[in-house]
Amino acid sequence: MKYIVAIIQPHKLDEVMKTLEDVEVNLVTVSNVLGRGRQKGLTEIYRGAKEVGSLLKKIKLEIACNEDFVEPAIQAIIKGARTGEIGDGKIFVSDLYEVVRIRTGERGGKAIG
Amino acid sequence: MNSGDTAWVLASSALVLLMTVPALAFFYGGLVRRKNVLSLLMQCFIILCVISLQWILYGYSLTFGPDTGIGIIGGFDWVGLRGVGGQPNPDYAATIPHSVFMIFQCMFAVITPALIVGAFAERIKFSAFLLFTILWATFVYDPLGHWVWGMGGWLKNLGALDFAGGIVVHTSSGVSALVMAILIGKRIGYQERSFRPHNLPFTVMGAALLWFGWFGFNAGSALAANELAANAFVTTNTATAAAGLTWALIEWQQHGAPTILGAATGAVAGLVAITPACGFVNPMNAIFIGILVSVFCYIAIAKVKAAFKYDDALDVFGIHGVGGIWGTIATGLFAEKAVNEAGANGLFFGNVHQFLVQIMLVIVAAVFAAVMTWILFKFVDALVGMRVEKKDEIIGLDLTQQSEAAYTVIE
Numbered sequence: 001m002k003y004i005v006a007i008i009q010p011h012k013l014d015e016v017m018k019t020l021e022d023v024e025v026n027l028v029t030v031s032n033v034l035g036r037g038r039q040k041g042l043t044e045i046y047r048g049a050k051e052v053g054s055l056l057k058k059i060k061l062e063i064a065c066n067e068d069f070v071e072p073a074i075q076a077i078i079k080g081a082r083t084g085e086i087g088d089g090k091i092f093v094s095d096l097y098e099v100v101r102i103r104t105g106e107r108g109g110k111a112i113g
Numbered sequence: 114m115n116s117g118d119t120a121w122v123l124a125s126s127a128l129v130l131l132m133t134v135p136a137l138a139f140f141y142g143g144l145v146r147r148k149n150v151l152s153l154l155m156q157c158f159i160i161l162c163v164i165s166l167q168w169i170l171y172g173y174s175l176t177f178g179p180d181t182g183i184g185i186i187g188g189f190d191w192v193g194l195r196g197v198g199g200q201p202n203p204d205y206a207a208t209i210p211h212s213v214f215m216i217f218q219c220m221f222a223v224i225t226p227a228l229i230v231g232a233f234a235e236r237i238k239f240s241a242f243l244l245f246t247i248l249w250a251t252f253v254y255d256p257l258g259h260w261v262w263g264m265g266g267w268l269k270n271l272g273a274l275d276f277a278g279g280i281v282v283h284t285s286s287g288v289s290a291l292v293m294a295i296l297i298g299k300r301i302g303y304q305e306r307s308f309r310p311h312n313l314p315f316t317v318m319g320a321a322l323l324w325f326g327w328f329g330f331n332a333g334s335a336l337a338a339n340e341l342a343a344n345a346f347v348t349t350n351t352a353t354a355a356a357g358l359t360w361a362l363i364e365w366q367q368h369g370a371p372t373i374l375g376a377a378t379g380a381v382a383g384l385v386a387i388t389p390a391c392g393f394v395n396p397m398n399a400i401f402i403g404i405l406v407s408v409f410c411y412i413a414i415a416k417v418k419a420a421f422k423y424d425d426a427l428d429v430f431g432i433h434g435v436g437g438i439w440g441t442i443a444t445g446l447f448a449e450k451a452v453n454e455a456g457a458n459g460l461f462f463g464n465v466h467q468f469l470v471q472i473m474l475v476i477v478a479a480v481f482a483a484v485m486t487w488i489l490f491k492f493v494d495a496l497v498g499m500r501v502e503k504k505d506e507i508i509g510l511d512l513t514q515q516s517e518a519a520y521t522v523i524e
Contacts, residue, residue, distance in 0.1 A: 003299025045372060046310060046374060047378055048367065048375075050370075054307055
């Protein structure tokens, strides 16, 4: 089991949800986050005063899946989120030790999907 | 007595109340960080409560009561509204009940100290703010109002023109705000970190409601439903429109984008600048007043404040001080008797004297407000301490001064 965390551009969320659905990855947690990478921040202006490099709005996706779905999910996120510009985001993949379905108490691969 | 006039001035009084709460409260509340929004709403709200009482108890008498001798202050004759009832007072407004004139003026006394709170926002102790506000209303607003508007007031006798409060309301509060901002010091982290407005839609809504309420402030100051009120209404809308557009264009030229905060700020500056002039100038000249106020206020906020590094948090001096001073001087330039027989001609209509009177008016009001505010600051600071503890400032005034939070993260 793997735990995938992806940081993407907010305006690409709808496309990523669609491409994930196409590879049958339906379970995903989404949150609004702020962050900063190589893109740095955008300049904002308040009454003539410039505020440079404020944090950027991003979307964070969290997906837990079995091994067979890891590569399709990664490819789906890239397909949906990529524009080729700086700021497209990142995908982090890590091992997942345990999953428990609260309703039934099932554990592991059975509980994930 | 005239029922049309009475109805208009009563309605105007309600419009001016709306300028303090919710208009100014939300205009300011949106500009601060989310941990301080309630403190701004509370300060505006409690001023409405406290100064309403101060006004009927003794403030009205000090400001408009029969002069005590040499035009400095009204007496105690009208304390507790003694003798202020249904009968008109022909010295001020012959066609409406005296109590209607009184309550209309009450709303002006309320909003003026509320304007100042933007200067010391996000770092003042609530008790100190409250004490300062009551003292400021008593020792700055009431005397100055008497000088300019009260029967026998020495500036009124010199021919000062201030139709709706460019001097009494805006120059006085704006200059006092600058003194307060300098004396109380900068907010922690000012100019090191970004201090972004937490809710610009609040600010825009507040600015729009200020524009709406200002028709009562300016057109209501005709104290009758007549041609003069109509002229004040038209000049107010015109100057405000010109100022809002001008500010947006300046930003577009300077930074490549027109901002809604800029347009809203410009509009408020336009409202301020036309305030002393609205009943004395024609609508075409109101356009000039509006365009120029945005130029002056933009320079004051984006250049002068940046150069001198004082933390006038919400630009009270930059908008109300600079705008009020410009409007008062502009009245001395553009006033014409063709608009208001009871007024005077300004410099552009051949009357140098009126221009000089207006300049003197600005200097007197600015020096008086600055000196008195300095004294009141020192007094209140010695008594209760003006500024909150560093820890409280970082936590935010909502939690430390009001013990409540504006927004929840989890239901």
